[in-house]
Amino acid sequence: MRAQQHGPRIWEEPPPSRIHGLSARTILAIHRVERLSGDYYVFPGATARALRRYQAFLQPPGRRPLYPQDAHCSCSGCSFDDVRHARDVLEEVLQRLPFRARAELKHQVTALDAVYLDRTLPDPFADRRQWRVDLWWHRRLTVGGETM
Template sequence: MESLSGDYDVFPGATARALRRFQAFLYPPGRRPLYPQDAHCSCRVCSFDDVRHARDVLEEVLQELPFRARAELKHRVAHLDAAYLDRTLPDPFAERRQCRADTWWHHRLTADGEAR
């Protein structure tokens, strides 16, 4: 699927990279809030520095996968989503910024760095 995707951000290995990035952001487990950060470079590899971009890629992949593979990946992502919601804080001003309304993971508070 990755090889056949027409999406610039979905390339061979992108799904594994996105999953690793999402998991790494949430590690170590704990109760302290986490703050996503913007990527310093916008190339398709460095963009994964922003955990929100990794989640964007996972969403794109979920849209393109066949049913069985989609269900398996969706199950893994659902656990990460729950942890992300638990460990990040809502951004009350997200609607005023140029956030994508359809991606809830962009509506969380950010910082200059991923403070832990």
Template sequence: MPRNRPGAQRGAQRTTPGPRIWEEPPPARIPGLSDRTSLAVHRAERLSPGLWFSRGVTETALRRYRAFLHPPGRRPRYPRESYCAACPGCALDDVRRARDALAEILPLLPPRARAELRRAVTPLDRRYLLRTLPDPLAARTEPWWHRRLAKGVEGW
């Protein structure tokens, strides 16, 4: 008597019909990160509650952090407060808030994705330290990126 192939037996036991269909399209890759890390970041944004965790916040924060440090030259850069700091979308106008968002997503990622995102952020942190000036009057309880001299309000 002929024997059934194992795949045919598993196919007969399948309870769900057909292939799996996702309700939303796959997220776009974050520039500078691998596909796997981008997917882990998007998953962490979607599953984690909090002020910073909405779709695409990490990508926006990383772009903002890079854009602040992009102008060539050696002149000091001064972070600026966003005009509407209470609103999550406008808060990222302030580069320090963008760095806050990156700091909050890091512990929520799996180890490999965390390491890759940290490798992307570390050179930016070094440039931020070189391009900004320390604020001697800043509170020591704040993160180091908030203890830099700032100037004015950005936006409106």
């Protein structure tokens, strides 16, 4: 019996976003995690968006301190206005990735974390102000809007 001929493969959704510095295998693993996640904030493309946001926040040259801002809206798009939310998304994805993909993404995130720690100031009263005090990136000073 002959094998059935199928037409051209048609994608029901766009291919995963390219993430600079990550292998195709890791990008596919990230895409799989994003698609299968039940989390409102982890959706296809969220990891790439979170990485871009984290990098953009740390981009300004100089030694002046940076201050994260609260998002004015909690929808899945606007919430990335808060760089701490972008870091939350990265952490969520890291926890769900297989070992090799996790190590590759973690390498990029760790480098950004070092800059974040260097460019932001600790908040001595974070345990009274923040609801996510268990996450170190929420224990940094914020002042209204982001200033650079």
